[in-house]
Amino acid sequence: xxxxxxxxxxxxSGVEWIGEIPGHWECIKIKHLSQVQRGASPRxxxxxxxxDDEGEYSWVRISDVTASNKYLxxxxxxxxxxxxxxxxxxxxxxxxxxxxxxxxxxxxxxxxCCIHDGFVYFPYLKECTDFLYYIFxxxxxxxxxxxxxxxxxxxxxxxxxxxxxxxxxxxxxxxASFLDRKTAEIDELITKKEDLLKKLDEKxxxxxxxxxxxxxxPSAPMKESGVEWxxxxxxxxxxxxxxxxxxxxxxxxxxxxxxxxxxxxxxxxTPEDLGNNQQKNISESRRKITExxxxxxxxxxxxxxxxxxxxxxxxxxFAISTVPACCNQGCRILEPENGIPxxxxxxxxxxxxxxxxxxxxxxxMELPRQSLAGFKLPVPPLQxxxxxAxxxxxxxxxxxxxxxxxxxxxxxxxxxRSALITDAVTxxxxxxxxxxxxxxxx
Numbered sequence: 001x002x003x004x005x006x007x008x009x010x011x012x013s014g015v016e017w018i019g020e021i022p023g024h025w026e027c028i029k030i031k032h033l034s035q036v037q038r039g040a041s042p043r044x045x046x047x048x049x050x051x052d053d054e055g056e057y058s059w060v061r062i063s064d065v066t067a068s069n070k071y072l073x074x075x076x077x078x079x080x081x082x083x084x085x086x087x088x089x090x091x092x093x094x095x096x097x098x099x100x101x102x103x104x105x106x107x108x109x110x111x112x113c114c115i116h117d118g119f120v121y122f123p124y125l126k127e128c129t130d131f132l133y134y135i136f137x138x139x140x141x142x143x144x145x146x147x148x149x150x151x152x153x154x155x156x157x158x159x160x161x162x163x164x165x166x167x168x169x170x171x172x173x174x175x176a177s178f179l180d181r182k183t184a185e186i187d188e189l190i191t192k193k194e195d196l197l198k199k200l201d202e203k204x205x206x207x208x209x210x211x212x213x214x215x216x217x218p219s220a221p222m223k224e225s226g227v228e229w230x231x232x233x234x235x236x237x238x239x240x241x242x243x244x245x246x247x248x249x250x251x252x253x254x255x256x257x258x259x260x261x262x263x264x265x266x267x268x269x270t271p272e273d274l275g276n277n278q279q280k281n282i283s284e285s286r287r288k289i290t291e292x293x294x295x296x297x298x299x300x301x302x303x304x305x306x307x308x309x310x311x312x313x314x315x316x317x318f319a320i321s322t323v324p325a326c327c328n329q330g331c332r333i334l335e336p337e338n339g340i341p342x343x344x345x346x347x348x349x350x351x352x353x354x355x356x357x358x359x360x361x362x363x364x365m366e367l368p369r370q371s372l373a374g375f376k377l378p379v380p381p382l383q384x385x386x387x388x389a390x391x392x393x394x395x396x397x398x399x400x401x402x403x404x405x406x407x408x409x410x411x412x413x414x415x416x417r418s419a420l421i422t423d424a425v426t427x428x429x430x431x432x433x434x435x436x437x438x439x440x441x442x
Contacts, residue, residue, distance in 0.1 A: 031160030050083030062101030264290030
């Protein structure tokens with residue numbers, strides 16, 4: 001931020017996260033700017049008399065706020081008149097803050113809405129709501145109160161006791177306008193890079209799918225596989241059900257109340273260990289079990305170089321375990337009877353969308369064992385499996401490298417965005433002077 005000039009004089013704010021502030025700024029607790037009040041919900045919340053698709057006031061849920069950026073412009077539900085009287089109505093322009101679910105997320109409403117007790121608002125705030133929005137967006141006021149997201153411990157008292165830097169109103173408005181413009185520019189760059197990531201993912205997926213279903217010889221005679229997602233495959237390949245290719249190991253969990261079952265040496269995979277298909281090989285799990293824990297599971301240990309598959313939401317995350325392992329109920333381990341583990345990994349990866357569609361369940365999605373066991377995969381000769389796996393490794397390496405560079409650039413932009421907001425709202429840069437100089441040089 002060195003290109004931004006500072007104010008001529010600073011003083012200590014007395015608040016660690018704020019540090020020094022410009023000499024003419026104040027540092028004030030939020031409760032001295034406005035009372036902090038909580039939303040309210042009509043009860044029981046599932047009573048249909050409280051809702052009306054034509055109601056004047058929208059009903060704000062955590063998911064509505066999570067799906068929005070700075071402004072709340074729509075919600076999925078609306079309240080009836082009686083529902084509104086049992087909640088807290090807000091008018092366009094008012095700021096409120098989530099203290100449940102996506103904890104610590106601020107938002108400004110652009111519509112008439114009602115908030116429940118998972119939110120707090122500031123009914124007597126005379127400061128610039130956009131400035132306060134950026135104060136909260138920085139995340140800095142919550143330092144020491146927990147981790148941003150679901151672990152923050154916020155209520156009306158903790159929010160009210162937060163001290164924030166308060167410049168004159170005109171400066172608040174200038175800082176908010178500056179951040180609106182600058183963050184929009186940064187967000188546009190991030191969006192472009194995220195679009196590039198999607199295109200690289202699509203390119204990578206298409207390459208893998210084409211290779212594991214069509215092989216490496218474009219002149220090879222083809223035949224109908226009889227499987228819709230495969231289409232035509234090389235004539236000399238086979239199609240087999242998964243149960244004929246792998247030993248399928250189901251998962252189980254030790255009785256968690258027994259301490260002697262945990263912190264052992266046996267790798268025990270859960271869907272969380274598989275991440276988001278970001279790594280092909282894994283050897284460590286977040287939790288390990290003891291021999292006693294393993295025996296209590298009633299499951300079996302799969303050999304190394306088996307494919308671990310998440311069968312509960314999110315369905316279809318894969319990795320090759322390079323060590324003997326077992327898993328919980330959210331996974332299956334596929335131990336190849338024959339073949340190249342890397343080929344099976346890439347083949348299953350290409351089938352991920354199809355496997356996901358086979359998921360069932362009303363409470364949570366799960367891929368049934370019988371659906372997995374009966375799923376059909378292409379089976380080339382062993383030598384071709386090896387060649388295909390090596391070709392994919394070589395062909396996807398440049399794509400993966402480019403993805404890593406783009407991901408790193410996105411992270412840098414996000415870090416810059418966060419630092420810019422924090423420096424602006426705490427007075428580490430003189431926004432008004434910067435804007436004046438920019439307008440003169442334009």
